[in-house]
Amino acid sequence: MLGAIYIGLSGMNAYSKGLQMISNNVANLNTLGFKSNSVNFQDAFNSGGGGLSYTSGFQSEQNGNGVRFGAPTINFGQGDLRQSDGDLDLAIQGSGFLVLLDGGRTYYARTGQFTVDEAGFISQQGAAERRLAILDSNHKAVEVNVESRRISPPAATKLITFADNLSSTATDAVVSSLSIYDSNGVKQVWQAKFTAVGATSPGEWTVTVTDALGATKGTSKIKFTGGVIDPTTAKMTITDTPSGADPLSVVLDFSNGVTSFSAGTTSSLRASAVDGNGVGTLSSVTIDGDGQVKLTYSNGKTELMGAVALADFRDPQRLERVGEGLFERKGDGPIQLLASQQQGIGKLVSKQVEASNVDLSQEFGDLILIQRGFQASSQVVSVSNDMIQQLFGIRGQG
DSSP, rough: OOOHHHHHHHHHHHHHHHHHHHHHHHHHHHHHHHOOEEEOOEHHHHHSSSSSSOSSSSSSOOOOOEEEEEOEEEEOOOOOEOOOOTTTTTEEEESOEEEEEEEEEEEESEEEEEEOOOTTTTTTEOOOOOOOEEEEEEEEEEOOBBBBGEOOBBOOOOOOEEBBBTTOOOOEEEEEEEEEEEEEEEEOEEEEEEEOOEEEEEEEEEEEETTTTTEEEEEEEEEEETTTEEEEGGGEEEEEEHHHHHHEEEEEEOTTHHHHHHHHBBOOOOEEEOBBBEEEEEEEEEETTSSSEEETTSSEEEEEEEEOOEEEEEHHHHHHHEETTTEEEOTOOOOOEEEESSTHHHOEHHHHHHHHOOOOHHHHHHHHHHHHHHHHHHHHHHHHHHHHHHHHTTOOOO
């Protein structure tokens, strides 16, 4: 009977720990990235005890010794993705974990809100020591720092590409507002005027390039045959010597589909691309649709720094919680570092965070079962105690 009391107590103790686990799950209902724990119970079994025991033909060593609270398993099921305002708020749709580096320690997280700190690292908000990792050329996880890339250097214009139609029945056409940059990033505005040579040379045009003050920068001729540009005249070069900068040599390229068919007096000829840029300052750091860290500058230029590292574990149950939605790896199990959507890894999405995956209906169902289990175990203790009291009340007869 004393054994029954201890068995009942083991049930009460195990169900108390189960209640604690459910309480923790419910309390983290709105914790970003939280993964619920599953409650597990295991029977306590004694095989071949060495003490004195009473037997009556049964295998007494096969009797159970109660229950114990089993090691909880983490439910890594997907939580809902919710929109957020931060450009560096990240979540993963599918499997995988973000990699955070903190000195000699590595943490893993399903979601996170990040910012560019004072040192230029992309770090977790409120914990600058935990830095988001990207993949380097060797596919290793390294910290990402934008400090050395806050300025986009100037680049001189070298190529202007034209497209569309120069009407063969028009007498002239103008393509204006061509932004030209020298090696110091100083901007000039050019225009290209096209003048038909006339009946003496049909299909031939004089091209005159001038600056904003009307000064001529260069002139040349282009020619069309049957509406298609003559390859020998499809490119022309304009040179210039801006003050305090390297000499300019700008190619005007008409070979990319420029035509000359009749369209009245209206020409749709335009500059489809002009390279070169002035000095730019870093205006935003974002994560693009491919999971790459993207830098955008005030001069319109962009730069990719690398793919955000996502960790893939063969057995996620080997991860250990360390709080704040973070995990650490226990032991030396296999791990892969991949970019977004590689080899079955999930898709990294920005401006979203992953909500808790706690299922309230499941938790309340488990809560009822635990309550009933605790009541039943306490009843066993009560009945066993009553039987012992009855035994103590026996008096000798005769």
